[in-house]
Amino acid sequence: MITFSEENYLKAIYHHSKDYPNGVSTNAIAKSMCTKASSVTDMLKKLSEKKLVNYKKYQGVLLTKQGEKKAVNLIRRHRLWEVFLLEKLNFTWDEVHEVAEELEHIKSEKLINELDRLLDFPKKDPHGDPIPDKDGNFTKDIKVLLSTLNEKETGICVGVNDTSTDFLKYLNKQNIAIGKHITVVEKEVFDGSILIKIEDNQFYISHQIAKNLFLQLQ
Amino acid sequence: MITFSEENYLKAIYHHSKDYPNGVSTNAIAKSMCTKASSVTDMLKKLSEKKLVNYKKYQGVLLTKQGEKKAVNLIRRHRLWEVFLLEKLNFTWDEVHEVAEELEHIKSEKLINELDRLLDFPKKDPHGDPIPDKDGNFTKDIKVLLSTLNEKETGICVGVNDTSTDFLKYLNKQNIAIGKHITVVEKEVFDGSILIKIEDNQFYISHQIAKNLFLQLQ
DNA sequence: ATAAGTTTTTAGTCTTATCTAAAAATAAAA
DNA sequence: TTTTATTTTTAGATAAGACTAAAAACTTAT
Ligand SMILES: [Mn+2]
Ligand SMILES: [Mn+2]
Ligand SMILES: [Mn+2]
Ligand SMILES: [Mn+2]
Numbered sequence: 430m431i432t433f434s435e436e437n438y439l440k441a442i443y444h445h446s447k448d449y450p451n452g453v454s455t456n457a458i459a460k461s462m463c464t465k466a467s468s469v470t471d472m473l474k475k476l477s478e479k480k481l482v483n484y485k486k487y488q489g490v491l492l493t494k495q496g497e498k499k500a501v502n503l504i505r506r507h508r509l510w511e512v513f514l515l516e517k518l519n520f521t522w523d524e525v526h527e528v529a530e531e532l533e534h535i536k537s538e539k540l541i542n543e544l545d546r547l548l549d550f551p552k553k554d555p556h557g558d559p560i561p562d563k564d565g566n567f568t569k570d571i572k573v574l575l576s577t578l579n580e581k582e583t584g585i586c587v588g589v590n591d592t593s594t595d596f597l598k599y600l601n602k603q604n605i606a607i608g609k610h611i612t613v614v615e616k617e618v619f620d621g622s623i624l625i626k627i628e629d630n631q632f633y634i635s636h637q638i639a640k641n642l643f644l645q646l647q
Numbered sequence: 648m649i650t651f652s653e654e655n656y657l658k659a660i661y662h663h664s665k666d667y668p669n670g671v672s673t674n675a676i677a678k679s680m681c682t683k684a685s686s687v688t689d690m691l692k693k694l695s696e697k698k699l700v701n702y703k704k705y706q707g708v709l710l711t712k713q714g715e716k717k718a719v720n721l722i723r724r725h726r727l728w729e730v731f732l733l734e735k736l737n738f739t740w741d742e743v744h745e746v747a748e749e750l751e752h753i754k755s756e757k758l759i760n761e762l763d764r765l766l767d768f769p770k771k772d773p774h775g776d777p778i779p780d781k782d783g784n785f786t787k788d789i790k791v792l793l794s795t796l797n798e799k800e801t802g803i804c805v806g807v808n809d810t811s812t813d814f815l816k817y818l819n820k821q822n823i824a825i826g827k828h829i830t831v832v833e834k835e836v837f838d839g840s841i842l843i844k845i846e847d848n849q850f851y852i853s854h855q856i857a858k859n860l861f862l863q864l865q
Numbered sequence: 866a867t868a869a870g871t872t873t874t875t876a877g878t879c880t881t882a883t884c885t886a887a888a889a890a891t892a893a894a895a
Numbered sequence: 896t897t898t899t900a901t902t903t904t905t906a907g908a909t910a911a912g913a914c915t916a917a918a919a920a921c922t923t924a925t
Contacts, residue, residue, distance in 0.1 A: 455904085465883080466904080467883090467886095471883085514758070517761075520757070535750055540732070543736035547735055674873080686913055
């Protein structure tokens with residue numbers, strides 16, 4: 430039996446391993462989970478015992494095949510619940526994450542596969558992230574940060590890099606959402622802010638915003 | 648913050664207090680929760696600290712107003728999830744309880760009130776038990792055990808006293824379900840078994856079965 | 866009323882998941 | 896290549912929840 434805590438660690442390691450493919454550091458995990466490095470070390474030993482991670486002292490950690498399978502399945506559950514909350518229970522996209530953090534740990538395969546069916550096998554969650562199918566397969570399409578676009582380029586908003594409530598609420602207010610076409614009109618060199626155009630509206634966004642928005646190039 | 652474990656104890660005390668209105672015994676709680684009396688004592692002290700129960704050593708325990716409110720809300724959540732699993736996710740009535748035991752602990756008022764709406768504000772769960780509304784109100788209708796009926800009497804099946812998988816599977820097999828009309832044809836004095844009639848089928852059920860089926864008299 | 870039996874509580878231990886503080890290993894600078 | 900700084904691990908403590916064994920309190924029965 431795997432505990433809530435173990436599952437959360439596997440998920441965090443999975444996400445970090447995209448950026449650090451030859452070993453995720455103890456500190457990185459601690460920071461993203463709002464815990465202490467010593468707690469992480471303890472957990473890594475336990476996960477290693479259970480053959481869910483490959484871990485050697487001071488060398489960083491990576492998921493085993495088995496660990497990755499569990500992490501991907503957890504992400505599947507999380508994202509399906511997010512879709513459910515948005516589509517069926519009238520939650521907004523900035524509200525879904527918090528509750529999905531709890532729901533994702535419910536242990537029932539039938540539950541999650543039936544939920545998948547109820548939602549008509551969605552491919553993306555409310556933040557534009559792909560939902561793995563029951564075998565763990567999912568397509569990750571090419572997306573780039575808005576901050577990397579040049580002037581005159583256009584893309585479709587496909588996801589966010591930051592899913593914090595504050596950020597999502599800001600996007601709601603500015604009418605920025607998944608599926609919207611965004612054109613870079615002008616880039617301000619001084620502070621990195623960008624003048625963008627969405628549906629005939631032009632306004633400035635800060636660099637901080639631009640580097641948390643994913644676009645698919647046209 | 649209330650923990651999963653604390654919630655489970657409150658629920659157990661709530662259910663027992665119907666039978667022991669002047670104090671639920673430590674042993675009764677231990678037995679129904681498959682734990683030990685000493686563990687129960689520890690928890691009663693903690694719940695007492697939190698003003699969720701009135702507890703004095705050796706005197707049994709009862710819920711405070713506040714504790715009862717929490718227990719009833721937990722039961723609301725449990726039963727709404729059971730309806731959801733049956734109606735939306737194709738679970739059978741013998742499968743719903745186990746998963747609902749986990750789902751009931753998810754903490755979000757919006758979640759549960761929206762779920763209530765999605766299900767069209769159901770009044771009964773799959774086992775015939777009443778679902779409290781968001782203010783904790785529910786009607787408990789008069790129901791009697793099949794074992795207490797006399798020969799020739801008829802009633803509508805409205806609930807079960809035992810929700811174990813084994814029992815519910817037996818009922819499925821015998822085509823006994825909520826809403827069915829059941830007539831007592833003959834009562835066998837020797838072993839307490841009863842010959843019943845459901846939709847033109849007659850067959851014997853044991854006394855053990857009869858004392859776990861609730862009927863509403865016609 | 867006393868003894869025997871039952872229930873409940875206490876005392877002490879274990880596991881899981883945290884934390885702080887200090888030691889050890891690694892990485893960066895001088 | 897030493898010294899310094901940073902990262903990581905160990906050691907020891909704490910809190911929640913559960914357990915066993917034994918003591919204490921209540922109930923029955925003689
Ligand atoms: Mn999320
Ligand atoms: Mn998401
Ligand atoms: Mn149930
Ligand atoms: Mn039920």
